[in-house]
Every structure is written in C-alpha cells, then in structure tokens.
Amino acid sequence: xxxxxxxxxxxxxxxxxxxxxxxxxxxxxxxxxxxxxxxxxxxxxxxxxxxxxxxxxxxxxxxxxxxxxxxxxxxxxxxxxxxxxxxxxxxxxxxxxxxxxxxxx
Amino acid sequence: xxxxxxxxxxxxxxxxxxxxxxxxxxxxxxxxxxxxxxxxxxxxxxxxxxxxxxxxxxxxxxxxxxxxxxxxxxxxxxxxxxxxxxxxxxxxxxxxxxxxxxxxxxxxxxxxxxxxxxxxxxxxxxxxxxxxxxxxxxxxxxxxxxxxxxxxxxxxxxxxxxxxxxxxxxxxxxxxxxxxxxxxxxxxxxxxxxxxxxxxxxxxxxxxxxxxxxxxxxxxxxxxxxxxxxxxxxxxxxxxxxxxxxxxxxxxxxxxxxxxxxxxxxxxxxxxxxxxxxxxxxxxxxxxxxxxxxxxxxxxxxxxxxxxxxxxxxxxxxxxxxx
Amino acid sequence: xxxxxxxxxxxxxxxxxxxxxxxxxxxxxxxxxxxxxxxxxxxxxxxxxxxxxxxxxxxxxxxxxxxxxxxxxxxxxxxxxxxxxxxxxxxxxxxxxxxxxxxxxxxxxxxxxxxxxxxxxxx
Numbered sequence: 001x002x003x004x005x006x007x008x009x010x011x012x013x014x015x016x017x018x019x020x021x022x023x024x025x026x027x028x029x030x031x032x033x034x035x036x037x038x039x040x041x042x043x044x045x046x047x048x049x050x051x052x053x054x055x056x057x058x059x060x061x062x063x064x065x066x067x068x069x070x071x072x073x074x075x076x077x078x079x080x081x082x083x084x085x086x087x088x089x090x091x092x093x094x095x096x097x098x099x100x101x102x103x104x105x
Numbered sequence: 106x107x108x109x110x111x112x113x114x115x116x117x118x119x120x121x122x123x124x125x126x127x128x129x130x131x132x133x134x135x136x137x138x139x140x141x142x143x144x145x146x147x148x149x150x151x152x153x154x155x156x157x158x159x160x161x162x163x164x165x166x167x168x169x170x171x172x173x174x175x176x177x178x179x180x181x182x183x184x185x186x187x188x189x190x191x192x193x194x195x196x197x198x199x200x201x202x203x204x205x206x207x208x209x210x211x212x213x214x215x216x217x218x219x220x221x222x223x224x225x226x227x228x229x230x231x232x233x234x235x236x237x238x239x240x241x242x243x244x245x246x247x248x249x250x251x252x253x254x255x256x257x258x259x260x261x262x263x264x265x266x267x268x269x270x271x272x273x274x275x276x277x278x279x280x281x282x283x284x285x286x287x288x289x290x291x292x293x294x295x296x297x298x299x300x301x302x303x304x305x306x307x308x309x310x311x312x313x314x315x316x317x318x319x320x321x322x323x324x325x326x327x328x329x330x331x332x333x334x335x336x337x338x339x340x341x342x343x344x345x346x347x348x349x350x351x352x353x354x355x356x357x358x359x360x361x362x363x364x365x366x367x368x369x370x371x372x373x374x375x376x377x378x379x380x381x382x383x384x385x386x387x388x389x390x391x392x393x394x395x396x397x398x399x400x401x402x403x404x405x406x407x408x409x410x411x412x413x414x415x416x417x418x419x420x421x422x423x424x425x426x427x428x
Numbered sequence: 429x430x431x432x433x434x435x436x437x438x439x440x441x442x443x444x445x446x447x448x449x450x451x452x453x454x455x456x457x458x459x460x461x462x463x464x465x466x467x468x469x470x471x472x473x474x475x476x477x478x479x480x481x482x483x484x485x486x487x488x489x490x491x492x493x494x495x496x497x498x499x500x501x502x503x504x505x506x507x508x509x510x511x512x513x514x515x516x517x518x519x520x521x522x523x524x525x526x527x528x529x530x531x532x533x534x535x536x537x538x539x540x541x542x543x544x545x546x547x548x549x550x551x
Contacts, residue, residue, distance in 0.1 A: 009436070236500065
C-alpha cells in the first residue's frame with residue numbers, strides 16, 4: 001500500500017506544479033481536474049470512502065465545470081467586444097491593434 | 106384573498122402582510138431600515154476607438170519594463186520576497202511535521218476518548234451503521250445545519266452577482282445581453298442519445314446514495330452533488346429551453362426553503378427534549394434497515410436537496426445569468 | 429529527519445500547501461490564483477485525514493456488530509473534511525463569479541492591469 005500511496009503522492013505534486021507552469025488556462029483547469037481525481041483515490045487508501053465519493057462528485061465534477069463555465073463566459077464577453085471592433089477596423093488581429101489605432105488617429 | 110373577511114379588514118391582518126411579503130410585491134422593511142438605493146455609477150460611454158486606445162495604453166504602461174525602473178525594481182523585490190517567504194514557511198511547516206508523533210499509530214493524541222465514544226456507543230445512540238454519518242447528522246447536526254446555510258448564502262451571493270435582467274430593445278424583442286446564449290451547444294445527436302440513457306441513471310444513483318447515507322459511504326453531500334451533476338448534463342445536452350421547464354426559480358426557492366426549514370424544525374425538536382441528543386423519542390429501528398436511525402434519513406434528504414439545488418443554480422448562473 | 433520520512437503523508441500535504449501558496453502569490457492571472465487556493469484547500473484536507481488514519485484498521489462502518497475501538501479508524505477528521513469539501517466549492521464559485529464581474533468591467537484577467545485601471549478611475 002505504501003508504494004501505491006507514494007506513486008499517488010508523486011502524481012499529486014506533479015499536477016500541482018504543472019498547474020502553475022502551463023501557459024494555457026484550459027490546460028491548467030484540466031490538470032486541476034486530474035489533481036482532484038487522484039485526490040479521491042488517495043482518500044480511498046486512507047480508509048475514508050465518504051470523502052472519496054464527495055471529492056469525485058464535487059471536486060472533480062462540479063468545481064471543474066464551474067471553471068469551464070467561467071472560461072466560456074469570458075470568451076463570450078470577448079467575442080462581443082471583438083465583433084464591435086471588427087465593425088470599426090476590418091481586418092484586425094491582436095498584434096496590430098496598437099498600430100491600427102495610432103495610424104487612424 | 107379571504108372569503109371570511111371583507112377586503113379592507115383583511116388587509117390589516119398579518120397573514121395578508123405575510124402573503125404580500127412572500128409574493129415579493131412589497132418589502133416590509135422599506136422605510137424602517139436606513140437603506141438608500143445605490144446611485145448608478147456614471148460610466149462615460151466610450152467609443153470603440155477610445156476603448157481600444159485605452160486598453161492598449163494600459164498594457165503599454167504595465168509592461169513597459171525598459172522605461173520604468175521603479176516598477177521593475179518593485180516587481181523583482183516582490184518576486185524575491187514571495188519566494189523567500191514561501192521557503193521560510195516550508196521550512197517551518199516541515200519542521201512542524203517532523204516533530205509530530207508518527208502517522209498511523211493508535212496512540213496519537215488525536216485518537217482520544219471522543220472518537221472512542223463515537224465508535225463504541227454510536228450505533229446504540231444514533232442507529233446509523235455508518236459512524237461518520239451518525240456523527241455529522243446526529244451528534245454534530247447543528248454544525249451541518251450551519252453549513253447548509255453557508256451553501257444557501259453562497260447561492261444568494263452568486264445570484265446577486267451574476268443575475269442579468271432581460272432588456273427589451275425598441276422593437277419589443279428580448280435582447281441578448283451577453284452573446285453566451287448564442288454559444289449554446291447545437292443539438293448534438295450523439296450527446297443527446299447518450300444523455301437520454303445517462304441522466305436517469307445518474308439521478309437514480311444520486312437518490313440511492315442519499316437514501317443509503319446511514320448504511321453505506323455517501324450521504325446528503327455527495328448524493329446531492331451527483332444529482333446536481335445529472336441536472337447539469339441534462340441542461341447541456343438538451344439546451345436551455347427544455348431545462349427551463351424542468352427547473353424554475355420558483356422550484357429552487359420552494360425546495361431550498363422547505364429543506365432548510367424542515368432541517369431546522371427537526372433538529373429543534375431534539376433541542377427541546379433535553380438538547381443532549383441522548384433521549385430521542387423517535388424509535389431508532391433495526392440497524393441496517395433503510396427506515397432506521399431516527400431523524401438521520403430525513404436530514405440526509407434535506408441536505409441532499411439543498412446541495413443539488415445549489416450546484417445546479419451555480420452552473421445555471423454561470424452559463425445563462427438567469428434560470 | 430527520519431520522523432519526516434515516517435510522516436510522509438503529512439509532509440506531502442505541507443509541500444502541496446506551499447505550492448498552492450506560491451501559486452497564489454506569484455501568478456497574476458486571477459483564475460490561476462483561484463486554482464492555487466483550491467490546491468491549498470485540498471492540502472489541508474489531506475493533512476487532517478492523515479491525522480485520523482490508523483494503519484491496519486478499517487472504514488468506520490459497523491460490520492457484523494463489531495464495536496471495539498481497535499477495529500476502526502478515527503471518524504472525526506472524516507466528518508470535518510466532508511463538510512469542508514462542500515464549503516470549498518461554494519467559496520470557489522463565489523470567487524469565480526467575482527472574476528466574471530471584474531472581466532465584464534475591465535476586459536482583462538491580469539491583476540496588474542486591473543489595479544492600473546482602478547488607479548485611473550481614482551478608486
């Protein structure tokens with residue numbers, strides 16, 4: 001049991017470190033989801049199945065869903081702004097916003 | 106409306122005022138509490154050109170490292186101080202762990218007479234086979250009541266923060282404030298077919314976990330979260346329109362209010378009969394049967410309903426901003 | 429030092445706590461800060477559950493009417509952590525909704541940009 005537990009703890013630390021080093025927000029949310037799943041297996045090895053069920057349903061399920069919904073909402077707010085911007089500056093992308101604005105002045 | 110009294114007389118009674126308060130037509134505290142409506146903040150309506158220039162200017166200002174030595178220095182000192190602080194905290198915490206008694210042994214000071222009492226007398230006093238459930242819903246039921254209220258308060262705050270009223274534009278059409286609803290998933294055949302099979306099974310499993318909370322691992326919290334996840338799957342598979350028929354704001358209000366009130370009344374009963382939870386007048390039944398262990402089954406159902414409603418409301422508020 | 433290796437579960441919990449705390453301090457992105465706070469939560473729960481664990485004993489569910497203390501682990505940390513997990517969800521939902529409100533107003537997730545914009549507004 002101890003070897004299994006040590007492997008799980010290693011996974012936990014790898015997940016926690018790679019959350020902060022991943023560039024993409026969606027990636028880090030997914031890594032956090034796997035962190036929660038590994039945590040729920042750790043609860044089983046610690047003889048508390050109550051916690052395992054709750055962590056799997058709440059931590060891995062609902063929390064990650066809320067993060068996904070937040071990312072989606074942020075994208076929705078962004079796309080609304082971008083549509084307006086595209087109406088004013090056709091052919092705009094992220095890099096040339098500054099040039100475009102200064103040129104139009 | 107009362108059939109016994111005329112309308113004018115009825116309006117003076119308490120039940121009329123209670124009905125009006127429940128219906129939300131008038132706030133009874135208006136004029137009694139020092140409460141002023143917030144003045145709407147004046148936001149200068151920027152054109153898009155101005156807004157773009159603003160955001161670009163802010164980005165330039167924040168990340169202008171070459172020309173801003175003070176900011177650069179502050180940032181370096183901040184990172185350095187944060188790393189030093191974390192390292193110091195790590196050393197302190199690991200030294201604390203090193204001086205703790207070894208893990209996994211029975212004679213640690215944590216395993217004292219309280220847990221021994223719960224294990225040895227729990228089955229006789231609460232009737233629950235699962236000692237953890239017996240503990241959190243009988244010996245420490247007041248704690249769990251507070252926690253259900255925390256969930257309710259969190260839902261209320263999220264409702265205040267994210268609720269969006271529908272604006273009507275000139276043509277009388279309901280305008281979509283955020284285009285998120287336009288990003289609603291298209292009618293996906295595979296997702297719908299699998300959701301048709303999965304949603305009833307998930308909700309049934311959640312009900313099973315709630316009802317067997319005192320016999321097996323699980324209980325109100327985990328079962329409620331599972332039911333909430335099933336409802337969320339239904340919402341994302343079949344779209345907002347169908348889910349609106351299933352789960353309305355009225356249902357949310359009714360279910361949360363009923364569950365919290367039932368919990369409160371059920372536990373106040375035990376406080377009135379001595380408050381030490383020992384002399385319960387409710388028969389405990391045979392341990393191992395579904396209908397056993399006194400009030401625990403009822404409390405589990407209440408907690409499960411509150412948690413399921415909370416989880417679903419969180420998701421709906423994040424996605425739509427409306428029920 | 430050997431005590432540290434014997435208490436490896438608690439040591440791992442503390443290391444996870446530090447990782448989450450560093451995440452909270454050093455990142456500028458609000459969503460990553462919230463993930464760091466969730467990792468700190470999980471670390472504390474792991475620490476509490478390790479305290480109640482006793483090697484060689486079983487789940488605290490009465491089987492065959494055996495009710496001696498020698499048969500089961502300590503049920504108190506399990507009960508405390510069970511309520512904590514559910515509260516942590518509502519905390520993160522609250523923080524995420526505040527993040528959405530901030531994004532709707534300032535159109536950025538970067539904390540430095542938000543504070544610059546706040547200074548500009550004179551708050």
